Amino acid sequence: MPGADVIIIGSGLAALSAAYHLHHKKNITIITKAKWLNSNSMLAQGGIAAALSKNDSWLSHFEDTLRAGNFHNAEDAVIQLVQEGPEDILGWIDKGMPFDKDRNGDFLLGKEGAHSHNRIVHSGGDATGKAMTQFIYNKLKNNITITEGELATDLIVKNGKCYGVKTISSSGEVKSHHASKTILATGGVGAVYGHTSNATVITGDGIAMAFRAGAALADMEFIQFHPTMLYANGECVGLISEAVRGEGAFLIDQNGRRIMKSVHPEQDLAPRDIVSRTIFDEINRGNQIYLDISPVHDFEKRFPTITGLCNQHGISLIEGKIPVAPGMHFIMGGVQTNGYGETTIPNLYAVGEVACTGVHGANRLASNSLLEGLVFGRRVAEHMLAAEFIEPSTITHHELFFDQPTKAKPNLPQKSEVQFMMTRYVGIQRTKEELQIAQTWFETFQQQFSFWDINVNDFTFEEVEMLNMLLVGWLITTSALTRTESRGGHYRLDFPLVDDDNWLKKQIVRTKLDMHVGV
Numbered sequence: 001m002p003g004a005d006v007i008i009i010g011s012g013l014a015a016l017s018a019a020y021h022l023h024h025k026k027n028i029t030i031i032t033k034a035k036w037l038n039s040n041s042m043l044a045q046g047g048i049a050a051a052l053s054k055n056d057s058w059l060s061h062f063e064d065t066l067r068a069g070n071f072h073n074a075e076d077a078v079i080q081l082v083q084e085g086p087e088d089i090l091g092w093i094d095k096g097m098p099f100d101k102d103r104n105g106d107f108l109l110g111k112e113g114a115h116s117h118n119r120i121v122h123s124g125g126d127a128t129g130k131a132m133t134q135f136i137y138n139k140l141k142n143n144i145t146i147t148e149g150e151l152a153t154d155l156i157v158k159n160g161k162c163y164g165v166k167t168i169s170s171s172g173e174v175k176s177h178h179a180s181k182t183i184l185a186t187g188g189v190g191a192v193y194g195h196t197s198n199a200t201v202i203t204g205d206g207i208a209m210a211f212r213a214g215a216a217l218a219d220m221e222f223i224q225f226h227p228t229m230l231y232a233n234g235e236c237v238g239l240i241s242e243a244v245r246g247e248g249a250f251l252i253d254q255n256g257r258r259i260m261k262s263v264h265p266e267q268d269l270a271p272r273d274i275v276s277r278t279i280f281d282e283i284n285r286g287n288q289i290y291l292d293i294s295p296v297h298d299f300e301k302r303f304p305t306i307t308g309l310c311n312q313h314g315i316s317l318i319e320g321k322i323p324v325a326p327g328m329h330f331i332m333g334g335v336q337t338n339g340y341g342e343t344t345i346p347n348l349y350a351v352g353e354v355a356c357t358g359v360h361g362a363n364r365l366a367s368n369s370l371l372e373g374l375v376f377g378r379r380v381a382e383h384m385l386a387a388e389f390i391e392p393s394t395i396t397h398h399e400l401f402f403d404q405p406t407k408a409k410p411n412l413p414q415k416s417e418v419q420f421m422m423t424r425y426v427g428i429q430r431t432k433e434e435l436q437i438a439q440t441w442f443e444t445f446q447q448q449f450s451f452w453d454i455n456v457n458d459f460t461f462e463e464v465e466m467l468n469m470l471l472v473g474w475l476i477t478t479s480a481l482t483r484t485e486s487r488g489g490h491y492r493l494d495f496p497l498v499d500d501d502n503w504l505k506k507q508i509v510r511t512k513l514d515m516h517v518g519v
Helices: 013-022 058-068 075-094 128-140 205-213 242-246 272-284 304-312 368-385 415-425 432-446 461-482
Strands: 004-009 028-032 145-148 150-158 161-169 174-184 223-232 235-239 250-253 289-292 321-331 334-336 348-350
Touching (some): 004 013, 128 368, 150 205, 150 461, 161 461, 174 205, 205 348, 205 461, 223 242, 235 321, 250 272, 272 321, 415 432
Parallel strands (some): 004 174, 028 145, 174 348
Antiparallel strands (some): 161 174, 223 321, 250 289
16 A cells, blocks of 8 residues: 555554654654544643743753653753753644733643642643644645544565554454654553553553564653542543642541642642552552642532533532542653654654653653644654655655464453452552562463464554553563662662752762563
């Protein structure tokens, strides 16, 4: 079938940012497994962090990002993010993107956990991700090709270079999409866990594809759990934005005791890993945890999305208490890239949550994710525009990296089984013994077939998703066993926590775990 200059797999903010900056000069095809609007970006409530006020600076944002990331960050990537972010936001405003402002026309800047300044810009109150994603989509939709309902199964790789992707539809139709350049923008791994803020389609597909094709991965053990998900009828059913605590709300138990008061100097606005672990410990002690929203002025007006979510699940706001619990939110690791989104496979790029630039370190600073999508989406596009392109018409046939039939079709588990194993044994707090239980369970399937040496053409749409979930679960678990320390989103009860406040005396050797070592 005809090729594109660039194929982008995924339809969230990072994908659309890259597509926007490319589409004036290149032929772009976006491929997404569901509808284009089924992305984590559409669910993002908080906002976009950027040093836009006169009393703020990129250096302050830089230091906050490193502190939250437990100094495991790639400092060059952080500098790119915080220095270029304000200009990107102002550029989108010039294109017509509306952000919330006060009566004087100044940004309504919110504050979130681990930020030293009010620097979070919002659009539509608590619907920033949706507003930004729809705005860029509307700028693009008539100028690019968008293919919905096709799951990307494996990258087309020949002689060590990527030339596109193979897909499968829900009806089982397999296609080859050829391109000079391919961008992974598939998001994270949230659906691998039982309690998550992520869209249900986020099953780690991009990370699994990249691994099968031979790309290097990094930092897969660093999983961020958001402290405050709405907890209703024994389940986490949606996100309660950190911006609520930024407006003055605080965490209490069933007796009204403030649980964060003596835990951290920033109390309820401590880094997410600290707040999540505190809530987790309280729940394990039999306490019920609530977010007291009584200090928030005009809550329903300020947070219409959250208000609707509470109403949907029968949670009354009259008493000013929202039941909350932690849930999987973000993976800091992923496909290893440089500051231009290049992976270790030529012609293959990655951007957004699927990528690991090192910008987030061991724990992402609140509201840096949408900023990452804007900044690095543009950086990928600018780098591509300066690169050499092969004319799509010259691409004929390229075999998959693995093209041998799978020896025997294995018996696959249910999604709920994978989610239970990850939530129970690879969660907020980990031990060697628990991680080994999970690893052994995953490897019982590996004994039937190799996670990375399969021909996905032998499987259905749903089975490919499950294969990806098994592979990603195993990668996270194995990485968590490999890192024998506690840092940020990786907390092991059998190893001490790295001092995340020692800015002046920090001495950290940044380690990048190439997941192919020992395989």
